[in-house]
Amino acid sequence: MPACEVLTMGRCGVDLYPQQVGVSLREVRTFEKFLGGSPTNVAVAAARYGRRSAVITRTGDDPFGAYVHDALRAFGVDDSFVAAVPGLPTPITFCEIFPPDDFPLYFYRYPKAPDLEIDESDVDLDAVRAAEVFWVTGTGLCQEPSRTATLTALHARDRAGITVLDLDYRPMFWESRDQARRWIQEALPYASVAVGNLDECHTAVGTREPRKAAAALHDAGVELAVVKQGPDGVLASRAGREVQAAPIPVDVVNGLGAGDAFGGALCHGMLSGWDLAEVMRFCNAAGAVVATRLACADAMPTEFEVRELLNVGGGRD
């Protein structure tokens, strides 16, 4: 098989999303099943742009795990690096949908998520080295053996090509923010790109101030720092150049998945060699498209759909 254009590593599972909007899980009556997990969604988003993508992850040895394979294949994502871990159920994630900006998540990742059972000896380091973009997340560092597997993969890359660290910080997966910072800082020197929101930057480099955060990420060795500021848009900085991209106003249905859509678009934009400002506009628009849709993985847009929104909605900074 040819090398991946986008190879992600980390979380996967089944998302169960309410079919009733604006109510808590207390009132929800029915749920729809989707593929989920941030790096899994990023691989799906990249595949929608025609990129050869794959994800290194684990499922339970159960029907939901089989579904993960089915869904990945249906989205055109290579599932060769997805294996089952006996004895651990495939994780389930519920969300509540309170547009425009409140989408609480409820994780059933117990007794342990299979995707935290990736052993370094099982990782195909040749595939990791050969991938044009390699994408890992902060959550992948929260528990062993996946932490060592993730760091081993980063070491194998040795800063070749594009290596993205999604600063993705979920407090419930960590003992403390300090512990998360310790491991994210261990990973940062091996990343050429870091992406995170203000809280995630706080975890990674100790500051919520966008420019300071970008500077600290550069100091840690990152070439491209992408700082998401919510309603204030996105700050991207690379080689002394700074780009501010304004958010694209849309009627938000479900904000979940917008970040992963942004991530898949970032991979596509970087691989396409677009100008940094163009990449950021495209990423913002991709996130905005998904925010107008209920699902995450199942909602990832094509390039045509993103450009359609850019033509209508603008997004010029």
Added chain:
Amino acid sequence: MPACEVLTMGRCGVDLYPQQVGVSLREVRTFEKFLGGSPTNVAVAAARYGRRSAVITRTGDDPFGAYVHDALRAFGVDDSFVAAVPGLPTPITFCEIFPPDDFPLYFYRYPKAPDLEIDESDVDLDAVRAAEVFWVTGTGLCQEPSRTATLTALHARDRAGITVLDLDYRPMFWESRDQARRWIQEALPYASVAVGNLDECHTAVGTREPRKAAAALHDAGVELAVVKQGPDGVLASRAGREVQAAPIPVDVVNGLGAGDAFGGALCHGMLSGWDLAEVMRFCNAAGAVVATRLACADAMPTEFEVRELLNVGGGRD
């Protein structure tokens, strides 16, 4: 508050049942949310017959836990003895629906089910003593502190009134069948009624032969032994009298919940002082009604509905 007619103790949670029948969780697209957990369902079933019922159980401190309270109240079940355990999610149970006889369950009761965190000091022993029927299950004995809480409640009853031990045996909740047997045998001398299928009898008293199982249950101190033999109907024996009740043929939609419907009917029949054969016919019919419906708790019949089936379908032995 007046004493309960039926007080149950043990498992509760949220059932997520497929809206597509005959497919595995791999293919299911949407799920419907129901109240679940065997002794919880028994309390609901009893309430449908107008019995003052309550359940001693625990939920997570989360929106699904709040739903458990809402659902209990909507069914007329007293939720005074239901509390939340911080840090543990409300359990989720998925099923697959392959009529007529295959309904696999997938439990998400990790890191531990709140209903296994019932502490003996939190159990209202006055309410336990005052209840006309007290109902516990084998699963309630699988882990501490709920095991001790269950045994303490049984000791407090001291064999007064009707005390039912549902032999309910789920292998995944135990280290071994031997371990389950050890604790069920500890509880049996405090039960005046034992109910179980052939496999559960095997766990409880080491035999799958219906008459031998009933005899062994009597030897352990049980007055009424109810042995469910699936397609061969139900064997009930009390004070030297034996009743065989044939199953009532129905078009099965979902067999799950039929056992709990049987249990609620058993409580109602015993409280009504019906003849043993009449009780068993009613229980069989109640189970059959629920088997024709998708849900469990939400599907529990009224007495009118059970009698309607008995009038149409017979069920005479």
